[in-house]
Amino acid sequence: MRRRIVRQSIVVVGLSTAIPSLAVAADWDAATASSNFGVFALSDVQLAERKITATPIGELELPTGEIIACDPLITNDDWPALARRVKPGRYPVTLFEAQGRVAAAFLRFRSGVPVRWELAILPGQDVSTLNGDEIFGYPVDAGLGSFMDKAAMGLMMAAQNKLKPDQNYYDDVLADEFAPNQDRFVMHHPDAGSPVNIAMFWSGWGDGFYPSFWGLDAAGEPVVLMTDFGVLENADGRAGDQAK
Numbered sequence: 203m204r205r206r207i208v209r210q211s212i213v214v215v216g217l218s219t220a221i222p223s224l225a226v227a228a229d230w231d232a233a234t235a236s237s238n239f240g241v242f243a244l245s246d247v248q249l250a251e252r253k254i255t256a257t258p259i260g261e262l263e264l265p266t267g268e269i270i271a272c273d274p275l276i277t278n279d280d281w282p283a284l285a286r287r288v289k290p291g292r293y294p295v296t297l298f299e300a301q302g303r304v305a306a307a308f309l310r311f312r313s314g315v316p317v318r319w320e321l322a323i324l325p326g327q328d329v330s331t332l333n334g335d336e337i338f339g340y341p342v343d344a345g346l347g348s349f350m351d352k353a354a355m356g357l358m359m360a361a362q363n364k365l366k367p368d369q370n371y372y373d374d375v376l377a378d379e380f381a382p383n384q385d386r387f388v389m390h391h392p393d394a395g396s397p398v399n400i401a402m403f404w405s406g407w408g409d410g411f412y413p414s415f416w417g418l419d420a421a422g423e424p425v426v427l428m429t430d431f432g433v434l435e436n437a438d439g440r441a442g443d444q445a446k
Contacts, residue, residue: 235335235337235413236413236430237435237436238305238306238430238434238435238436238437239319239415239417239428239437240436240437241298241306241434241437242308242315242316242426242428243315244437249298252300252437252438252440253439254298254299254300254305254437254438254439255299256296256297257297257299257386257387258294258295259295259296259297259383259387259388259401259403260294260295260389260399261292261295261389262292262293262294262309262349262350262351262389262399262400262401263351263354263397263398263399264291264292264293264351265290265353266290266351266352267287267288267289267291267351268283268284268351268352269283269287269288269309269349269350269351269427270282270283270284270348270349270351270352270355271284271322271347271348271349271427271429272340272347272350273341273342273343273344273345273346273347273348273405274344274350274358274400274402275343275344275372276341276342276343276344277340277355278355278359279355279359282324282325283324284322284323284324284414285322285323285324285325286322286424288311288424289311293309293310293311294310295307295309295310296308297386297403298434298439299386299439300439300440301433301441303404303406303407303433304347304386304387304403304405304406304433305406305430305431305433305434305439306428306430306433306434307347307349307401307403307428307429307431308426308427308428309349309426310425311423311426311427312419312425313425314419315417315425316417316418316419316425317418317419317420318418319415319417319418320415320416321337321413322338322413322415322416322427323338324338337413338413339411339412339413339414340412340414341410341411342405342409342410342412343409344372344409345408346403346404346405347402347403347405347412347429347431348400348402349400349401349427349429350399350401353398354392354398354399354400357392357398358371358400376390376402380402385404387401387402387403387404388402388403389401389402390402405431406431406432406433407431407432410432412429412430412431412432413430414427414428414429414430415427415428415429415430416428
């Protein structure tokens, strides 16, 4: 298994402001981090017009409510859960796809549309320490992103440790599960005897560094957790001049 130094921040460039009609309030300059928060408020007709497909992939089991967002093949049980926790339960995961890629992943906790957004951070990270267009997120080196409960990470590490020296987790475990979905996503159970699962999916253009965001309601409670893979711009999946 390859290991890599985890970066704490990265500069995000080339992102424009959100669509005026879909603008969101935030306690920090969210529009400089993602112009795509408005995608969550689009109707089916608007999604189709913008060449975006919403793909529900199943429900994620969160027995502890401590969520890990990461590349599941380059992290281990030392990777921390996000600082904000949610109520334990089962929550649906939806992918927004465009240009033949997974553009964003959403984990929904309640009905409604977020009224403000905040950067999802790890314990010890402080948004006020970011300079310019820096942002917290997670590195991808195996072309995958994921949402999982903290408990799922331990189960996956145990499953990896059972592999033979000449085996690897993707080729010998995950590949057959990804195949029915054109290798785009899977709801993976690292322990067949446990309901705890992991939502795994393509990471946009592949390897890189990707931020996640909490969409909050008026009371400050999480509505969704979103990872933006940088495929959309201004909540539009059309490429180049078509989006103008």
